[in-house]
Amino acid sequence: MFSQLIKADEEIRFTGVGKQLVKVGERFRVVYEVNADGKNFTSPNFGKLQVLSGPNTSTSSSVQYVNGKMTQSYSRTYTFIIQATQEGDVTISPATVKVDGQKYTSNSVKVKVVKASGAQQGNTKPSGQTSSSNGVLQDDDVYIKSYLSNKNPYLGEQIIITYKIFTKVPVTNLTMQKSPSYPGFWSKNLMEDNNKFKQSTKIIDGEEYIVADIAKYALFPQKSGGLTIESVEMECNVQLRMQSNKRRSNDPFENFFNDPFFNRNVKNIKTTLSSKPIKINVKQLPQQGKPDSFNGAVGEFSFRSIIDNKILSTNDALTLDVKISGKGNIELVTAPEVRFPSDFETYEPKIKSNIKSKYSGVSGSKSFEYLAIPRASGEFKIAPVEFSYFNPKDKKYHSFSSGELIVTVEKGSQTSSGITYSSSAQEDIRFIGQDIHHIKTGSFDLKETGIFLFASSLYYMLVVLPVILLILFVFMWKKQEKRRSNVGLMKTRKATKIARARLQKAEKLKKTDNENAFYDEIAQALWGYIADKFNIPGANLSVDTVREALQKKNVKADVIDSFVNTLNNIDFARFAPGDSGGKMDNLYEEAINAIMQAEKELRQ
Amino acid sequence: MTRKYLLLILISTVSYTSFGSMYHADTLISKANEAYNQGLYDSAIATYSLVLDQNLESYQLYYNIGNAYFKKNDLASAILFYEKAKKIAHNDEDVLFNLNIANSMIVDKIEKVPELFYKKWWNYFYDMFSENMWTVFSVVSWIILLLFIGIFSIAKTRKIKKLSFYLGLLFLFTSIATFGLSSQKYYYTKEHKEAIIFTPTITAKSSPTQSAVDLFVIHEGTKVRIMDKVQGWVKIKILNGSIGWLPAESLERI
Numbered sequence: 001m002f003s004q005l006i007k008a009d010e011e012i013r014f015t016g017v018g019k020q021l022v023k024v025g026e027r028f029r030v031v032y033e034v035n036a037d038g039k040n041f042t043s044p045n046f047g048k049l050q051v052l053s054g055p056n057t058s059t060s061s062s063v064q065y066v067n068g069k070m071t072q073s074y075s076r077t078y079t080f081i082i083q084a085t086q087e088g089d090v091t092i093s094p095a096t097v098k099v100d101g102q103k104y105t106s107n108s109v110k111v112k113v114v115k116a117s118g119a120q121q122g123n124t125k126p127s128g129q130t131s132s133s134n135g136v137l138q139d140d141d142v143y144i145k146s147y148l149s150n151k152n153p154y155l156g157e158q159i160i161i162t163y164k165i166f167t168k169v170p171v172t173n174l175t176m177q178k179s180p181s182y183p184g185f186w187s188k189n190l191m192e193d194n195n196k197f198k199q200s201t202k203i204i205d206g207e208e209y210i211v212a213d214i215a216k217y218a219l220f221p222q223k224s225g226g227l228t229i230e231s232v233e234m235e236c237n238v239q240l241r242m243q244s245n246k247r248r249s250n251d252p253f254e255n256f257f258n259d260p261f262f263n264r265n266v267k268n269i270k271t272t273l274s275s276k277p278i279k280i281n282v283k284q285l286p287q288q289g290k291p292d293s294f295n296g297a298v299g300e301f302s303f304r305s306i307i308d309n310k311i312l313s314t315n316d317a318l319t320l321d322v323k324i325s326g327k328g329n330i331e332l333v334t335a336p337e338v339r340f341p342s343d344f345e346t347y348e349p350k351i352k353s354n355i356k357s358k359y360s361g362v363s364g365s366k367s368f369e370y371l372a373i374p375r376a377s378g379e380f381k382i383a384p385v386e387f388s389y390f391n392p393k394d395k396k397y398h399s400f401s402s403g404e405l406i407v408t409v410e411k412g413s414q415t416s417s418g419i420t421y422s423s424s425a426q427e428d429i430r431f432i433g434q435d436i437h438h439i440k441t442g443s444f445d446l447k448e449t450g451i452f453l454f455a456s457s458l459y460y461m462l463v464v465l466p467v468i469l470l471i472l473f474v475f476m477w478k479k480q481e482k483r484r485s486n487v488g489l490m491k492t493r494k495a496t497k498i499a500r501a502r503l504q505k506a507e508k509l510k511k512t513d514n515e516n517a518f519y520d521e522i523a524q525a526l527w528g529y530i531a532d533k534f535n536i537p538g539a540n541l542s543v544d545t546v547r548e549a550l551q552k553k554n555v556k557a558d559v560i561d562s563f564v565n566t567l568n569n570i571d572f573a574r575f576a577p578g579d580s581g582g583k584m585d586n587l588y589e590e591a592i593n594a595i596m597q598a599e600k601e602l603r604q
Numbered sequence: 605m606t607r608k609y610l611l612l613i614l615i616s617t618v619s620y621t622s623f624g625s626m627y628h629a630d631t632l633i634s635k636a637n638e639a640y641n642q643g644l645y646d647s648a649i650a651t652y653s654l655v656l657d658q659n660l661e662s663y664q665l666y667y668n669i670g671n672a673y674f675k676k677n678d679l680a681s682a683i684l685f686y687e688k689a690k691k692i693a694h695n696d697e698d699v700l701f702n703l704n705i706a707n708s709m710i711v712d713k714i715e716k717v718p719e720l721f722y723k724k725w726w727n728y729f730y731d732m733f734s735e736n737m738w739t740v741f742s743v744v745s746w747i748i749l750l751l752f753i754g755i756f757s758i759a760k761t762r763k764i765k766k767l768s769f770y771l772g773l774l775f776l777f778t779s780i781a782t783f784g785l786s787s788q789k790y791y792y793t794k795e796h797k798e799a800i801i802f803t804p805t806i807t808a809k810s811s812p813t814q815s816a817v818d819l820f821v822i823h824e825g826t827k828v829r830i831m832d833k834v835q836g837w838v839k840i841k842i843l844n845g846s847i848g849w850l851p852a853e854s855l856e857r858i
Contacts, residue, residue, distance in 0.1 A: 436702040439640055439671045440664040446629055449661045453739040454790035462743045470750045474757045481758075 012036050012099050016044070018092065018109040022084045027052060028207070030092065032078040032106055038097035041078050045093045049111065054080030084113040142167040142238055144214070146275040148229070154283045155224045156298035156329050157392040158361050160190070163215040163232060163275060168207060170239040172268075174214060180232045184223050186332065190216040190357045218362045220298075220329045221282040229278040237268045285390055291399045293336065293386035299328015303387045303400035313410045318344075318372045322385055322402075325365030331355055335368045339383040343376040374409040381406055495532035499525045499595050503588070510584045518584055519574040522591050526567055529595055533602065543567060555601040563594040629655045633665065645672045663692035667699050674706055680825045680856075682706050684800040687827065687858045691793060694731040710825035714843045729781075735789040742782035749775035796857035799840070801826045801850075808848025812837030819848045828855065 018030035032041070032055075043055060055078035064071045078095070092109040142165065149160040165174065180187075191213070199212045214234065221227060285298070301324055308319045324333055335349045350371070355364030374380065381404055388399035453459055502525030509518040527541055534549040543564055550560045569590065573583050636651035652669045670685035686703040693699060719727070733741070752772035759765040804824050809816035812834050822828070822842065832839035833852065840855070841847045 434705065436671055436674050436705050437698040439637060439668040440698065441634075441637055443630075444633060444662040444664045446655070446660045446662045446665070449659050450794075452790055452794065453736045454786050459739060459743065463746060466747050466750045470754050474754055477758050 012102075012104055014038070014095075014097055014099075014104040014106045016092070016095060016106040016109045018082075018111055020110065021112050021114065023114055024084055024087055027081055027083045030054075030080045030082055030109060032095050032097075033075055034077075034097050034099065034104065035073065035075050036099045037074065038076050038099050038104075040096075040098040042096045043080075044095040044106075044108075046080070046082060047090045047092065048086050048088065049090055049092070049113075050083045050085050052081040052083050054078070054082075056080075084111070087113050087115055089113070141169050142171055142236070142271070142273060144232070144234060144273045144275045146229075146232070146278060148278055148280065151278070151280045152283060153221060153280070154298060154390065154392045155285050156220055156222070156296055156332070156390070158299060158328050159219050159221070159280075160361055161217050161219055161229060161278075162213055163234075165212050165214050165234075165273070166202075166204070166209045167238075168209055172237045172239065174234060174236040176215065176232065176234050180215075180217065180230065182217070182219055182229060184221060184227045185229075186220040186222055186329070188218040188220075188331070188357050188362050190218055190359060190361070216359065218357060220332065221280070224282045224284040227280055227282055229280065231274045231277045233272055233274045235270065235272050238271055240267045240269055286395070289397050291386070291388040291397055293399065294388045294390070294397060295334050295336070297324075297329065297333050297387070297389035298392060299326055299330070299389060300391055300393070301326030301328065301330070301333075301387075301389045301398075305385050305402035307382075307405055307407070310406070311408045311410070312374070314374055314377050316373070318374065318407065320370040320372070320382070320385070320405075321367060322349075322370070322387075323365055323367040324387060325363075326389075327361060327363040328389070330362065330364050330366055333366055336385050336387045338370050338385050340370075340372045341374075341380045341382070343378075343380070344372040344374050347371045374407070377409045377411040379406060379408050495529050496595075496599055498532065499529040502528065503592060503595075506588060506591075510588060515584070516574070519570055519587075522587060523567070523570045523574075526563070526570070526591055526594065529598070550598070553602055555598065559594075559597045559601050562590075563598055566590045566594040629658060629660055633668075637668065640668065640672055640675075643675075645676045648672045649676075661688075661692070663689040663696060663699065666692070667696070667702070670699075670702065670706075674702065679706055679710055680800055680802050683710070683825050683827070684856055684858060687798065687800065691858060692734060694734075706825070711823035712826040714826065716843045717845045726785075730785055730789065735786060735793050738782055738786035738789055742779055742786050745775050745779040745782055749779050797830050798858045799828055799830055799838075799855040800858065801828065801854060802856050803854040806850060806854045808840065808846075808850055810848065812839075812849045816849065820846055827858075830857070 012035065014032065014034040016030060016032045019028040022028050030046075037059075041055060041057075043051075057076065057078055059074070059076045061072070061074040064073075084090075090111045090113060092111065094105045094108050096103055096105050098104070145164050145166060147162045147164065150157070153159045165171070199210060202209050202211045215232065219229070303322070303324050305320065305322045308321070309316070312318060320338060322336060322338070324330070324336075331353070335351065338346075338349075340346050347370075350369040351366065352369070353364065353366040355362060355366070384404050385402040386399060387401075388397055390397050502521050506518050506521040506525065509521060527538075530536065530546050530549060531538055531541055534553075536545060536549060546567070547560055547564055550563065566587070570587055573587055632651055632655050636648045636655075639645075639648040639651060649669060649672045652665060652672070655665060656669075666685045666689035670682045670689060673679075673685060674682035683703065683706050686699055686706060689696065689699045690703060749772055752768045752775060755768040756765055756772060759768060801822055801824055806822060807818045808820050808822060810819055811817075820842075826842065828840040828842050828850075830838050831841050831847065836852050837849050838852050838855070839847065840850055
C-alpha cells in the first residue's frame with residue numbers, strides 16, 4: 001500500500017546498527033531499518049551471540065507538506081535483543097529483506113565483546129535467563145536520580161532539586177509515596193501546576209532510556225552547616241514481558257505467540273524506587289556589610305514604595321505601599337518596619353503576595369500596605385523605609401531606602417469648624433517606650449578613690465586644734481582681765497578712804513582759815529572719789545562725765561543732783577568772797593553728805 | 605585672726621580633690637562617651653575602666669559604666685555600678701531612675717522590711733550628703749560649739765552667758781549627730797558592706813559549708829548586706845531580713 005506511494009527516485013536503504021563494544025553478559029540491541037515496506041526479512045547469523053528476542057518489527061510513516069510539496073517517509077525496523085556470552089570479535093552477517101520483490105542486503109555489524117568487570121560479572125545471570133524477559137526487574141531498568149542546582153548554598157539561598165526517572169521498561173502509576181519533607185529547609189513544589197512530565201530519551205552506555213522530570217522543588221536552607229536532603233521514595237508499576245521459555249518447542253503456534261508483537265503475557269511488578277540522600281553544606285551569610293534592615297531576604301529583589309498622599313488633612317487616611325518583587329525566598333520576606341510619627345494612628349500592614357513557582361524557581365512579588373491616620377496637624381517626617389537583601393551571585397548585600405518622606409498634615413475641617421473648645425482634646429502624655437536615662441556628659445567630679453576626710457590627719461587636726469586654740473584664748477583672756485580688774489578694784493576700794501582723808505585735812509584747814517587750801521582739798525576729795533570709783537582718768541573729768549558715770553550705775557537722780565550741786569558750789573564759793581567761815585562749814589557738811597549718799601547708792 | 609584662718613582650711617577641704625592625671629582622664633571619658641553613643645558598649649566600658657584604673661572615681665563615671673552594662677544586658681554589673689554611683693550621690697535622679705529600671709528587670713523581688721520611724725529619719729539625713737560633706741558639717745559644728753563655749757566662759761553679763769549656753773547645747777547635739785552620720789558613712793564606704801549577686805542562681809546555706817541546709821535561693825542582680833565572713837564564705841542578709849551563707853565568689857562588693 002505504501003510502496004505505491006514511494007517515488008521511483010527514492011533510494012531504498014537497508015542498514016543495520018548495533019553497539020560496537022559490549023561486555024560479556026551485557027544485553028544490547030541490534031536494529032535493522034529499511035525505509036520501505038520490507039517483506040521476508042531473513043535474520044542474520046549472530047554467531048556466538050545469543051538472541052534473547054527478535055526480530056521485533058515496528059513501522060512508522062509520516063507525510064509532510066512543505067510549501068505545497070509532499071514528502072513522505074516510511075521506515076520499518078527489526079530489533080533484536082542480544083546478549084553477549086563469550087569474549088571475542090563477532091561479525092553479524094548481513095540480513096536481507098525484500099522490497100517490491102527485490103532483495104536488499106544490509107551491512108554486516110561488527111561487535112567486540114570484552115571481559116566484564118567484576119561488579120558486572122556478579123550481575124550476570126546464567127545464560128539464557130535474562131531478567132527482563134523473565135519477569136525479574138534489574139536495578140538499572142528503572143531508577144530515580146536527583147539533581148541539585150547548588151551543593152554549597154548560602155543560608156536562605158534558593159536551590160532547586162530535580163528528580164528524574166530513568167527507565168528502559170514501561171512504567172505506569174508513578175506515585176510519590178510520601179511527599180518529601182525537607183528538615184532544615186523551607187520547600188516549595190515547582191511542579192504543582194503541570195502534571196505532565198517532560199520526557200526525553202537518552203542513550204546511556206548504548207542503551208536507550210526514557211528520562212522524565214518527575215518532581216522539582218525549590219529549597220531554602222533555614223540553618224547553616226551540614227544538612228542532608230533526604231531520599232524520596234516512589235512507587236510504580238513496571239510492565240515486564242514474559243517469555244515462557246520452559247516449553248521452547250518447535251510448535252509453530254507456540255513460536256508464533258511467543259513473538260513479542262503478539263506477546264500479551266505482560267507482568268506488572270510493583271516496585272519502590274528511591275533516590276540517594278544528598279549532603280550539602282550551607283554557608284553562613286557574611287557578617288561584613290550586613291545592613292541593619294537585613295531581614296533574611298536572599299536572592300535578587302527590587303523595591304518600591306509609594307505614598308498616596310503627601311498633603312492631607314487630619315483624620316484622613318494615608319497609605320504607604322511598599323512592594324518587594326524578585327526571585328528568591330520572597331515568601332519569607334517580612335514587612336519592613338515603617339516608623340510613623342507617634343501622632344499617627346497606625347494599623348497592621350495589609351500583605352498581598354503574588355508568588356509563582358515556575359520551573360526555574362520561585363519568584364513573585366509581595367506588597368505591604370500600611371495605613372496610618374494622622375491625628376494632629378503639622379509637617380511630619382516618616383523615617384526612611386529600608387529593605388535589604390543578600391545576593392548570592394555577587395555575594396553582596398544590597399539595600400534600598402525610600403528616602404525620608406515628608407507629609408504635610410493640614411487641620412481637618414472637623415476641628416477648624418468646631419466652635420466649642422472642650423478640654424477633651426487634651427491628652428495625657430503617652431509613654432511609648434521605657435529606657436534608662438542617657439549617660440552623663442560634661443565635667444565629672446573625679447576624685448581619688450579611698451581618700452576620706454573623716455579619720456584623716458586633716459580631720460584630727462581640725463578637731464583638736466580649735467580646742468587647743470580655745471583653751472589658750474580663754475586662758476589668756478582671763479589672765480588679762482584679771483590684771484585689768486585688779487587695778488580698778490584697788491582704786492574703788494581706796495576711793496572712800498582717800499575722800500575721807502581729804503575731808504579730814506579740809507577740816508583742819510577750815511580751822512586755820514586757810515580758805516584756798518580748804519576749797520582745793522574739798523574739791524579734790526569729791527573729784528578724786530569719782531575718778532577712783534569709776535576708773536576715769538583725771539583729764540576726762542567734768543561735771544558731765546560725773547553725771548554720766550553715776551547715771552550708769554543707776555544712782556538716784558536727787559543724789560546725782562546734790563553731788564553735782566556740791567561740786568558747783570565749791571567752785572562758786574572759791575571765787576565769791578564774803579562770809580568765809582559759814583560758807584566753809586556749809587560746804588563741808590554738803591560734801592560729806594554727797595559722798596555718803598553716793599557711797600550708799602553705789603553699794604547697793 | 606585664728607577664726608579666719610580656720611575658715612580658710614575648711615574651704616580648702618571642700619575642694620579637696622586630686623588633680624593628678626585629670627586631663628588624661630577627661631579625654632578618656634569623652635572618648636568612652638562617644639563610643640557609648642555609637643553603641644560600642646564594650647569599648648566604652650573598657651575605656652571607662654581605664655579611668656578607674658587610675659584610682660579615680662566619680663558617680664557620673666560609675667553611672668555611665670552602669671548604663672553601658674545595662675545596654676549590654678548585663679544587669680548584675682549594671683546594678684553594681686549604679687549602686688556604686690548611688691553610694692557617692694544618693695539623690696541623683698538619673699542614678700535612682702536607672703537603678704530602679706534595672707532592679708525591676710532582675711529575677712528576685714524582695715519586699716523590704718518596714719523601718720522604724722527614727723531609723724527612717726536617720727536614713728533620710730544619712731542619704732542627704734556624702735561622707736565628705738557630713739565630715740565637713742561635723743567639723744564646722746564642732747568649731748561653732750567651741751566658739752560658744754569660749755563666749756560662755758568670757759561673757760560678763762548673764763544674758764550673753766545664757767544665750768551662748770543654749771546655742772552651745774544646740775551645737776553640741778548637731779556635732780554629735782553629724783559625727784555619727786559621717787563616721788557611719790565612712791565605715792560603710794570603706795568597708796564595702798553591700799554586694800550584688802553575680803551568679804545566675806545560688807542557694808543560701810544555713811552555715812558556711814557545702815553540706816549545710818539550703819535556706820533560700822537568690823538570683824543574679826540582687827543586693828545583699830554582708831554581715832560576716834569566714835574562709836571563702838560570707839554571711840549575708842537580704843532586704844526582707846533573711847540571713848544565710850554564700851560562697852564569697854558568688855558576689856561582688858559595691
